[in-house]
Amino acid sequence: MEVALAIPTPLGGAAGSAAPWRRSGEPSDGDLLQRVGTGDRSAFELLYKRYARAVLGLALRRLGDRGRAEEAVQETFTSIWRSASSYKPERGPGAPWLYAVARHAIVDRFRARTDTPAEIPETAADEAGPAERAESSFVAWRVHRALEELPAPERTVLELAYWGGLSQSEVSDYLNVPLGTVKTRTRTGLRRLADLLEGELS
Numbered sequence: 761m762e763v764a765l766a767i768p769t770p771l772g773g774a775a776g777s778a779a780p781w782r783r784s785g786e787p788s789d790g791d792l793l794q795r796v797g798t799g800d801r802s803a804f805e806l807l808y809k810r811y812a813r814a815v816l817g818l819a820l821r822r823l824g825d826r827g828r829a830e831e832a833v834q835e836t837f838t839s840i841w842r843s844a845s846s847y848k849p850e851r852g853p854g855a856p857w858l859y860a861v862a863r864h865a866i867v868d869r870f871r872a873r874t875d876t877p878a879e880i881p882e883t884a885a886d887e888a889g890p891a892e893r894a895e896s897s898f899v900a901w902r903v904h905r906a907l908e909e910l911p912a913p914e915r916t917v918l919e920l921a922y923w924g925g926l927s928q929s930e931v932s933d934y935l936n937v938p939l940g941t942v943k944t945r946t947r948t949g950l951r952r953l954a955d956l957l958e959g960e961l962s
Contacts, residue, residue, distance in 0.1 A: 789854025797845030815862045828869045835865035856916040906956040914949030
């Protein structure tokens with residue numbers, strides 16, 4: 761299947777304003793992923809409509825470039841189509857799995873940016889130079905890698921909050937866990953991230 765999808769414009773230019781919520785009676789994200797894994801195109805299209813805007817908002821916020829952000833969205837949903845059969849519902853909801861795929865696609869765009877030779881400008885610019893951009897990309901890459909090392913419960917709440925743009929109350933509702941649990945997992949996850957990154961980003 762050729763994945764050629766129209767890229768939507770994110771509402772307000774941020775993922776938080778386009779948090780995906782399914783309508784009453786619609787299948788869950790996990791159900792859709794399982795159907796996509798069997799080659800169900802209608803399920804894929806519904807999943808795309810539900811998440812493409814949020815993924816684009818995330819990519820724009822991290823890449824700062826519309827073209828690369830659109831490439832990240834295309835890569836995300838191409839990967840979802842190809843690998844949805846690997847999704848295991850017993851390991852958690854579909855949204856964190858999908859955002860993990862998006863994270864990898866966005867990181868790939870970060871890496872491609874640092875690998876692409878830049879033209880030398882004729883005049884000095886106020887924007888960050890190659891060294892600063894490379895350092896920023898490395899920091900983002902290391903943070904994403906550190907996220908993958910967190911226990912699943914903590915990683916899930918952080919992904920939904922920081923990648924999905926959901927508030928802690930929305931994460932609580934989405935995962936059907938108490939708000940206090942979400943706050944605890946968030947604090948613990950952030951502490952673990954700090955420990956993992958200590959000494960590497962200084």
